[in-house]
Amino acid sequence: MAVVEELIRTENNETLSFGNYRLDTKSKVDNFEFGGDLYKVKTFKEITKLERNGMFVYESVPGTTVSQLHVTDSGVDFKVEGPEDAQITLELEEQSEYEVTVNGVNAGHMKTNLGGKLSLSVELSEDTPVAVQIEKIG
Numbered sequence: 094m095a096v097v098e099e100l101i102r103t104e105n106n107e108t109l110s111f112g113n114y115r116l117d118t119k120s121k122v123d124n125f126e127f128g129g130d131l132y133k134v135k136t137f138k139e140i141t142k143l144e145r146n147g148m149f150v151y152e153s154v155p156g157t158t159v160s161q162l163h164v165t166d167s168g169v170d171f172k173v174e175g176p177e178d179a180q181i182t183l184e185l186e187e188q189s190e191y192e193v194t195v196n197g198v199n200a201g202h203m204k205t206n207l208g209g210k211l212s213l214s215v216e217l218s219e220d221t222p223v224a225v226q227i228e229k230i231g
Contacts, residue, residue, distance in 0.1 A: 095220075096158045101125045101134045101143075108163045112141040114156035114175045138176075149210075153179045160222065167229045172222040173215060182212045186229065194226040202230060 100122045101111040109127055113120070116137040125132040133144045136156055143151040143159075151159065157175040168191060169183060185191065187209035193200040195215060205211045215223055 097160075100136060101132060103127055104161055106161065108161040108171075109143075110158075110160040110162065111143055112136045112153075112156060112158040114138055114141065114158055116156070149184045151184075152182045155179060157181070157217070168227045170224070170226040172224050173217065174220065174222045175217040176219045178214060178216050180212060180214055181225075182210055183227065185209050185211050185227070190230045191227045192230055194224075194228075196223050 096113040096115050097110050098113065100113060100120060101109065104110055109132070111134045113136050119135060119137045121133065121135040123133045130145050135142045138156050139154065141153045141156040153175070155175060155177060157173050157179050160172045162171040163169065169185070173181070185205050187205055187207055190202055190204045191211060193203050193213060200213065203211055203213065211227065215225065217223055
């Protein structure tokens, strides 16, 4: 997987890819249309952030590249890569429990807070994508 040079794009399988952790300066794309929604991405080596219709979706510190982001009513799955381990925060359903799987290994159950935020750490190394799957329990 490579960084997303255009910062955000639609894939053939109706998923989104975004982010470029190799940039030294902040870059953004606003009003990217996908699935009837408008997306905004801000990315560079220190942070990658995605919003949908002005609402928070994804953030990583430091910056990452995400490929094949697929969001459903019951969760989210994507592949992520970066130059070093990252703290990832996602907006999901508030006060809900999710099962988290990283590269096929069950990372346990996590509960979102009142705002629906779920945070996890992912061990990353450059040019090696890590698969993340988060599925709502119940």
